Amino acid sequence: xEKYSSEQIDKLLEQKxxxxxxxxxxxxxxxxxxxxxxxxxxxxxxxxxxxxxxKSRSSFFSFPQSDQQMG
Numbered sequence: 001x002e003k004y005s006s007e008q009i010d011k012l013l014e015q016k017x018x019x020x021x022x023x024x025x026x027x028x029x030x031x032x033x034x035x036x037x038x039x040x041x042x043x044x045x046x047x048x049x050x051x052x053x054x055k056s057r058s059s060f061f062s063f064p065q066s067d068q069q070m071g
Contacts, residue, residue: 003035006043013051023050030060 004012016022028050036044036053046053047060054060 003037004046006036006038009034009036009046009048012048013046016048017051025050025052028052033057033060 013022028047030047030049030052032048033045034048035042036046044053044055045057045060052060
């Protein structure tokens with residue numbers, strides 16, 4: 001997992017937004033998660049594919065269909 005400052009993440013996400021490269025959160029698989037640091041301390045996790053941010057890494061892996069059986 002890569003680590004970035006909050007300013008770096010803001011710039012990268014703004015560039016992706018300008019180039020229409022950000023996915024919608026509902027359709028994103030959250031494959032590119034980075035750790036965000038603010039003032040030298042771990043602050044949150046951010047998906048660089050859709051821009052979703054959360055303090056808990058596990059929130060990227062909770063899916064609404066998780067209660068359904070496979071097969």
